Amino acid sequence: MTPAVRPARPADVPDMARILVGALGEKLRPAFGRHAERAAAALMRDDLGRPEVRYRVAEDAGRVVGVVHLALAQSPESAFFDAVRAELGAARALRASLVLSALAYPGLAPDEAYVEELAVDASARRRGAGRALLTWCADEAARSGRRRLTLWVGAANGPAIHLYRAEGFVPVRRRRSLAGRLLFRMPTAILMERTLPSAGPPLP
Numbered sequence: 001m002t003p004a005v006r007p008a009r010p011a012d013v014p015d016m017a018r019i020l021v022g023a024l025g026e027k028l029r030p031a032f033g034r035h036a037e038r039a040a041a042a043l044m045r046d047d048l049g050r051p052e053v054r055y056r057v058a059e060d061a062g063r064v065v066g067v068v069h070l071a072l073a074q075s076p077e078s079a080f081f082d083a084v085r086a087e088l089g090a091a092r093a094l095r096a097s098l099v100l101s102a103l104a105y106p107g108l109a110p111d112e113a114y115v116e117e118l119a120v121d122a123s124a125r126r127r128g129a130g131r132a133l134l135t136w137c138a139d140e141a142a143r144s145g146r147r148r149l150t151l152w153v154g155a156a157n158g159p160a161i162h163l164y165r166a167e168g169f170v171p172v173r174r175r176r177s178l179a180g181r182l183l184f185r186m187p188t189a190i191l192m193e194r195t196l197p198s199a200g201p202p203l204p
């Protein structure tokens with residue numbers, strides 16, 4: 001049976017952080033080192049209270065197996081720094097801000113929603129969780145009046161690119177960077193986009 005998608009709850013945060021760091025460690029460890037899971041959990045707790053952020057989890061047989069973070073608008077620039085500083089201190093927050101600025105995606109357009117992170121536990125892949133979470137993102141973005149769903153993916157990330165292409169995403173542009181290569185072992189990233197059907201007026 002396809003994993004069910006439901007809203008993330010505060011009690012899910014430890015599982016979500018573990019899955020995220022397990023799946024996207026190459027992005028998070030250069031920024032947070034051995035504190036990646038703590039930092040991810042702190043950011044998620046903070047994000048769960050933000051109106052512009054949606055988190056959903058995929059649940060399979062009562063177990064959280066996947067997580068997606070959908071952004072309907074840019075969070076305030078200080079939000080990331082403040083949440084990490086509260087958990088790990090100012091020096092680590094500064095370091096993480098600098099490292100992750102290499103991957104920063106400039107402000108979302110009003111007609112755009114952005115998949116910030118998508119991750120499925122390694123033990124639960126190829127059972128439909130990734131597709132179910134991505135489908136939810138497209139539906140939610142359309143319900144919120146957005147016309148485009150976007151995301152960045154590493155050019156070498158075959159499984160994710162297969163999924164995105166199968167779900168109607170097309171490449172829009174490529175970004176090559178030294179920082180991407182040195183910090184994240186991701187010399188080339190691809191911006192992909194899916195056009196969404198109109199579904200009523202945008203939310204305020």
Ligand SMILES: CC(C)(COP(=O)(O)OP(=O)(O)OC[C@H]1O[C@@H](n2cnc3c(N)ncnc32)[C@H](O)[C@@H]1OP(=O)(O)O)[C@@H](O)C(=O)NCCC(=O)NCCS
Binds near residue numbers: 023125132
């Ligand atoms: C990418 C990821 C989220 C896919 O999650 P998943 O639950 O395994 O994906 P699904 O089972 O829903 O697969 C849906 C479709 O995606 C494609 N796909 C997924 N994994 C694939 C793989 N390893 N090879 C080829 N195609 C793949 C297939 O088209 C698949 O459909 P099918 O199983 O009917 O052939 C998961 O592999 C993951 O967490 N990877 C690490 C983190 C990551 O890369 N996140 C995305 C960053 S942009």
